[in-house]
Amino acid sequence: xxxxxxxxxxxHGHVNPSLDLVRALVARGHRVTYANDPSFAETVRATGAELxxxxxxxxxxxxxxxxxxxxxxxxxxxAIAMLPQLRGAYAxxxxxxxxxxxxxxPARLLGASWGVPAIQLSxxxxxxxxxxxxxxxxxxxxxxxxxxxxYHRRFTEWLTAQxxxxxxxxxFMGRPDRGLSLIPRALQPHADRVDPAVFQFxxxxxxxxxxxxxxxxxxxxxxxxxxxxxxxxTRHPDFYRRCIAAFxxxxxxxxxxxxxxxxxxxxxxxxxxSVEVHPWVPQPAILAQADAFLTHAGMGGSAEGLFHGxxxxxxxxxxxxxxxxxxxxxxxxGRVISLETVTADELxxxxxxxxxxxxxxxxxxxxxxxxxxxSGVDRAVGLIEAALPAAPDA
Numbered sequence: 001x002x003x004x005x006x007x008x009x010x011x012h013g014h015v016n017p018s019l020d021l022v023r024a025l026v027a028r029g030h031r032v033t034y035a036n037d038p039s040f041a042e043t044v045r046a047t048g049a050e051l052x053x054x055x056x057x058x059x060x061x062x063x064x065x066x067x068x069x070x071x072x073x074x075x076x077x078x079a080i081a082m083l084p085q086l087r088g089a090y091a092x093x094x095x096x097x098x099x100x101x102x103x104x105x106p107a108r109l110l111g112a113s114w115g116v117p118a119i120q121l122s123x124x125x126x127x128x129x130x131x132x133x134x135x136x137x138x139x140x141x142x143x144x145x146x147x148x149x150x151y152h153r154r155f156t157e158w159l160t161a162q163x164x165x166x167x168x169x170x171x172f173m174g175r176p177d178r179g180l181s182l183i184p185r186a187l188q189p190h191a192d193r194v195d196p197a198v199f200q201f202x203x204x205x206x207x208x209x210x211x212x213x214x215x216x217x218x219x220x221x222x223x224x225x226x227x228x229x230x231x232x233x234t235r236h237p238d239f240y241r242r243c244i245a246a247f248x249x250x251x252x253x254x255x256x257x258x259x260x261x262x263x264x265x266x267x268x269x270x271x272x273x274s275v276e277v278h279p280w281v282p283q284p285a286i287l288a289q290a291d292a293f294l295t296h297a298g299m300g301g302s303a304e305g306l307f308h309g310x311x312x313x314x315x316x317x318x319x320x321x322x323x324x325x326x327x328x329x330x331x332x333x334g335r336v337i338s339l340e341t342v343t344a345d346e347l348x349x350x351x352x353x354x355x356x357x358x359x360x361x362x363x364x365x366x367x368x369x370x371x372x373x374x375s376g377v378d379r380a381v382g383l384i385e386a387a388l389p390a391a392p393d394a
């Protein structure tokens with residue numbers, strides 16, 4: 001029975017995209033272990049995989065209040081702390097294949113040192129031909145900051161000490177030997193310049209998650225709006241109050257408002273019956289029944305919105321969310337707003353404009369068909385099984 005080891009970090013945006021793939025590998029008879037922080041034990045076990053726990057150093061909010069350089073430093077610190085824990089967890093039970101999230105890159109080091117093949121599972125966009133040249137100004141600007149220079153130096157010293165043939169940190173993270181992209185091609189910048197010999201697009205892999213969850217559209221709701229800022233950057237009570245003011249009295253609309261675990265519902269003031277408030281919701285299940293989605297434009301949410309053909313209002317806050325938001329607008333299925341400054345009247349106008357435009361409806365349906373056609377768990381499983389080392393002759 002082949003042993004496949006998955007390595008990731010304790011954030012839903014890095015775990016959820018591959019859950020159905022892990023579940024399918026288990027169902028195919030593979031022995032799958034999953035290295036992650038114990039806080040994700042229940043999520044891992046639900047797939048049928050065996051948890052291999054390690055203690056993550058990452059804060060639960062992902063460093064939401066930090067800038068990009070300090071956030072990257074947090075992830076480097078976690079990778080350095082993760083590597084010896086992974087080595088200990090797998091030394092006596094080496095896998096036949098490593099699968100690893102882009103932030104689980106220590107698995108690539110172990111794979112190289114042990115002669116075990118490794119495939120990166122990317123929950124976000126991947127580099128294209130010419131990426132480094134086009135991003136040179138950003139990279140040089142980061143290195144000009146003493147913190148950025150220290151980050152790059154530490155990354156290089158760590159990789160060198162581990163015997164990695166690739167000692168440039170961004171290249172080590174972004175240029176794997178092989179990778180599966182778990183996002184729609186529609187969200188990938190310059191998809192035509194992505195090397196197909198390295199990366200295959202197979203996502204989003206929603207599988208049973210596309211409709212799973214305990215939520216039913218209210219019988220009297222003519223239209224449903226889901227408002228969710230994801231799982232990390234959710235401490236925005238003032239924005240939620242503006243959403244309630246914008247949508248709570250909109251005729252025919254029912255709003256599902258996810259506020260995360262950092263906001264007390266009492267901070268929202270009076271909530272009308274047309275708005276239901278939850279700390280957490282089964283997002284894909286609601287999107288399968290929704291007519292619009294107000295999202296932070298994280299890659300997972302953007303992909304799920306496209307999969308279900310739901311027009312989106314994008315309120316980006318960090319990382320790739322800004323690029324995703326602009327791409328949704330360029331695709332003709334989204335509008336970009338500023339979470340900090342948008343008014344209730346502007347929110348309401350954006351929703352009405354998106355959901356009454358026939359061109360948006362047609363484009364949303366077209367993209368949904370494209371995304372569903374290109375994504376598939378079976379195809380991803382086949383690519384992974386083809387990478388397993390051949391069994392020795394009996």
